[in-house]
Amino acid sequence: MNFEAVIGLEIHVEMKTKSKMFSPAPVTYGAAPNSATTPLDLAHPGTMPTLNRQAVVYAIRLCHALHLDIDRELWFDRKNYFYSDLPKGYQITQNDRPIGKNGYLDVKSGPGMRRIAINRLHLEEDTAMQHHYRDYTLLDYNRAGIPLVEIVSEPDIRTGAEAADYVERIRSIVTFADVSTGKMEEGSLRCDVNISLRPVGADKFGTKVEVKNINSINNVAKAVDFEIKRQTQVLLSGAAVIQETRRFDDSLKETVSMRLKTDAVDYKYFTEPNLVPIRLSEQFVAEAIAGCPELAEAKYDRYIRQIGLSEYDANMLIASRETCQYFDALVADGSNPKLAANWLNGDIAGYLNKSNLTIDDFPIDPSRMAGLLKMIETGTISNKQGRDIFEKMLTEDTAADVMAERLGLRQISDIDALRTVVAEVIAANQQSVADYLQGKERAFGYIVGQVMKKTGGKANPGLASQLVKEALSHR
Amino acid sequence: MAYLDLTIHEIHEALVAGKTTPRELAAEAIKRACEDQNNAFELIIDQDAMAIAESLAEPEPDNLLWGIPYVAKDNFSTKGYPTTASSNSLNGYVPLFDATVIAKLKQRKAILIGKMALDELAMGGTGTTGHRGTTYNPHDPRHERMIGGSSAGSAAAVAAAIVPFALGSDTGDSVRKPAGYAGLVGYKPSWGRISRYGLFAFAPSLDHVGVLARSVSDAAAIVEAIAGHDDLDATSAMIANPKGLPQLEGDVRGLRVAVIGEIVNSPHHPIIKSKFEEILKGLTEAGAVVERVHMRRDLLDAIYPIYITISCAEATSNDANLDGIKFGPSFWGDTYEQAMLKARTNGFSELIKRRFIIGSFALMRENRDMLFVRAQKGRRLIVEALNEIYKTHDLIIVPAAPNVAPRFVDGSDKLSEEYLIADNHLVLGNFAGLPSMTVPIGLKDGLPFGLNVMGRAFEEATVVNAALAVERLTGLKNLRAEGGVAR
Numbered sequence: 001m002n003f004e005a006v007i008g009l010e011i012h013v014e015m016k017t018k019s020k021m022f023s024p025a026p027v028t029y030g031a032a033p034n035s036a037t038t039p040l041d042l043a044h045p046g047t048m049p050t051l052n053r054q055a056v057v058y059a060i061r062l063c064h065a066l067h068l069d070i071d072r073e074l075w076f077d078r079k080n081y082f083y084s085d086l087p088k089g090y091q092i093t094q095n096d097r098p099i100g101k102n103g104y105l106d107v108k109s110g111p112g113m114r115r116i117a118i119n120r121l122h123l124e125e126d127t128a129m130q131h132h133y134r135d136y137t138l139l140d141y142n143r144a145g146i147p148l149v150e151i152v153s154e155p156d157i158r159t160g161a162e163a164a165d166y167v168e169r170i171r172s173i174v175t176f177a178d179v180s181t182g183k184m185e186e187g188s189l190r191c192d193v194n195i196s197l198r199p200v201g202a203d204k205f206g207t208k209v210e211v212k213n214i215n216s217i218n219n220v221a222k223a224v225d226f227e228i229k230r231q232t233q234v235l236l237s238g239a240a241v242i243q244e245t246r247r248f249d250d251s252l253k254e255t256v257s258m259r260l261k262t263d264a265v266d267y268k269y270f271t272e273p274n275l276v277p278i279r280l281s282e283q284f285v286a287e288a289i290a291g292c293p294e295l296a297e298a299k300y301d302r303y304i305r306q307i308g309l310s311e312y313d314a315n316m317l318i319a320s321r322e323t324c325q326y327f328d329a330l331v332a333d334g335s336n337p338k339l340a341a342n343w344l345n346g347d348i349a350g351y352l353n354k355s356n357l358t359i360d361d362f363p364i365d366p367s368r369m370a371g372l373l374k375m376i377e378t379g380t381i382s383n384k385q386g387r388d389i390f391e392k393m394l395t396e397d398t399a400a401d402v403m404a405e406r407l408g409l410r411q412i413s414d415i416d417a418l419r420t421v422v423a424e425v426i427a428a429n430q431q432s433v434a435d436y437l438q439g440k441e442r443a444f445g446y447i448v449g450q451v452m453k454k455t456g457g458k459a460n461p462g463l464a465s466q467l468v469k470e471a472l473s474h475r
Numbered sequence: 476m477a478y479l480d481l482t483i484h485e486i487h488e489a490l491v492a493g494k495t496t497p498r499e500l501a502a503e504a505i506k507r508a509c510e511d512q513n514n515a516f517e518l519i520i521d522q523d524a525m526a527i528a529e530s531l532a533e534p535e536p537d538n539l540l541w542g543i544p545y546v547a548k549d550n551f552s553t554k555g556y557p558t559t560a561s562s563n564s565l566n567g568y569v570p571l572f573d574a575t576v577i578a579k580l581k582q583r584k585a586i587l588i589g590k591m592a593l594d595e596l597a598m599g600g601t602g603t604t605g606h607r608g609t610t611y612n613p614h615d616p617r618h619e620r621m622i623g624g625s626s627a628g629s630a631a632a633v634a635a636a637i638v639p640f641a642l643g644s645d646t647g648d649s650v651r652k653p654a655g656y657a658g659l660v661g662y663k664p665s666w667g668r669i670s671r672y673g674l675f676a677f678a679p680s681l682d683h684v685g686v687l688a689r690s691v692s693d694a695a696a697i698v699e700a701i702a703g704h705d706d707l708d709a710t711s712a713m714i715a716n717p718k719g720l721p722q723l724e725g726d727v728r729g730l731r732v733a734v735i736g737e738i739v740n741s742p743h744h745p746i747i748k749s750k751f752e753e754i755l756k757g758l759t760e761a762g763a764v765v766e767r768v769h770m771r772r773d774l775l776d777a778i779y780p781i782y783i784t785i786s787c788a789e790a791t792s793n794d795a796n797l798d799g800i801k802f803g804p805s806f807w808g809d810t811y812e813q814a815m816l817k818a819r820t821n822g823f824s825e826l827i828k829r830r831f832i833i834g835s836f837a838l839m840r841e842n843r844d845m846l847f848v849r850a851q852k853g854r855r856l857i858v859e860a861l862n863e864i865y866k867t868h869d870l871i872i873v874p875a876a877p878n879v880a881p882r883f884v885d886g887s888d889k890l891s892e893e894y895l896i897a898d899n900h901l902v903l904g905n906f907a908g909l910p911s912m913t914v915p916i917g918l919k920d921g922l923p924f925g926l927n928v929m930g931r932a933f934e935e936a937t938v939v940n941a942a943l944a945v946e947r948l949t950g951l952k953n954l955r956a957e958g959g960v961a962r
Contacts, residue, residue, distance in 0.1 A: 268838035
């Protein structure tokens, strides 16, 4: 029997607002435990939530990017349950009226694209971080109250690859929109996968398994593929899939059972009485959308249509928001876009890969880099000389022209000066000239090589070759 | 002269005239607090209060509250001073911040000398359920009668003239009911008028900060000092705080007063009834237009069940933070469930547990529509019925309670015919968030009783003005109990 996988994703995105969702405590990552807290974050009696305006702006940006209908009134609900990481005994979330409803995201599916419907996007707050030890658990409330959006897809995804592409596209949107760092490994983007199988053509859903704890986009695909295989085997063996929560074990590359899911928990929702409904004006919504930085898709189009980059180069660039920012800065500084893309996707990417760095840690700032590219573009230095200067600039904060001067690396592009050298070389290599005139093409290369040698490699190779050809043609 | 026996306005004059000092007042208030016979205090703040009092040298003629001692119900967060809400679940809890109202009074140089007992977590109307036992009514030295709650200690301290005013909180009638039983002015303005930041939440959609004082003008003046928008309370109103209410004249000419027939006709003691009618007559003679209006009986019958459903549901959520993990007494265990179970089992009285169970039950998926959602719809219908009355009338005036303070042994079955409407209607002001003030109108065998004035939302001036007129008619200003303090 052939099965079809039915996959829905719930993605939690931590937003990089300055302060928390409902308290003035700073949003931090890696700060000393419990240093970024206020009495509200520890649910002290008498504290009251006040809504973070920037979090709403960010949520609107994402709603717009995901084609969701934006509710013009903000309502919050309490989700009540007892748990050690939940200081108030309830989480403030949006149950009845999420800020965004009924959107979609197109993902890559085989050779084409498929439209994945998005059910909702809502605002909520994060819980405290738990550190479990053998005999005790430590609680860090720095994370408690960090603004989150949860993005819930419809169960429209069918394969691991689609799931991974969906997450990658969400990650791209939240990072390009400047809403989140979008780092799965740090937990600022978290993905829960709901997956069930059903016979191809069936309408009814099979028993659903939830997979948590997936820490990279690659592992989204792996977890889904593993789970499809596992559930297929269970069903083919005549057994039933058990409704449970599993986690992805990164070392085993397998999902393992965490807990059985009995009847869904009753969260006893009701409207948060300490936050009266807030009306969002059209102007507020419009400004939130207008304030959104250019997203990857728009950049891709612009790079190809306006700047004339290749699809390959454009794709390489939009893989990271920071790389795009660097590229845009180079172009803004007057660099030739194609040359800039070549360098970013070539030498710079190579260096970062080798050193295990990201573009944020790249030591050469865009204006200095633009200076280097300018020298290459104008022929002041050769590409090869450019690489030598680049190597030096990695360790020393110096302008490219100063560095070129110091290294004596300046291309000779002065036609008269080069003509003199060419004349000298021809005079000294009459045998080669004779060979060339007899049709031995190799001799031409030798003569040009001698010109390069005589100038210590500084001659503009194109110009040298042209002048040699010119000189020989007069023979 | 015992200046503490006077109203705030009178004490202020004496302070400005140099007849007394903040130091003298604070010392006397602390002395009276130490002699309290009514189990009203959770905490007496002596040394710090004296230090503040001694630092106040130059009288401020424009600051009515300068050097005035006061007390606060022990569910207002006070930085550095234990705050328990009279619950074992908060024994030893010392807040890290001041409630906005506490901070505002500090800024006005009023002097906090005590934190007052309440019904545990402000749930209850008897003053008998706090973790330190029953609070008594100073008007009944034999300690047979309740003072009412939940702001029991606050009411007892003002009635016994330990201080001239107190902060309370009012979710159902927790300021206005004890005010009625203690012969005080109990006043809560509109929902959103006073910041609730720092008030331990019971049921936020119903919770109000309120004040207890011994004159209408005093009560209005305190509210003027503590009201106003607060960025820390997202529900606090942006509407400007009205000024000059304490100086109103009590002119009721042309005021259209509605008397809800179904409330007045429910069982009340004849003395209360006749006194109430006498006041209405007085108001009419003073130029008010007093008319009987009707309200659907089924809506009035539903007040208490709706109140219990909504308030318990909200409370079970608000008090979920009391789990022994972050503050308050901890008991720990092998699992977090054990730790929470022990803290909550030990922390709450049976009464509180019952309320949490009622609240949880009402919110359960299978009951939610039948109980919680239905209660909210009922609340909405009641608010609409009130709004209908306010289309043609400026105020609603009704007796505050069916009788004087009940005996402990009598109890009061809230659902009985005797009490269902007459003892529960003050909740109307919480359902709709309306300004509502209880003022004393008479005494029966030395025990006070009052009426309640309730106006449109954010029209506090109308309420204060009418209450001043009532106070003038009765002459019952600055009513004090003799039995409260041994002196």
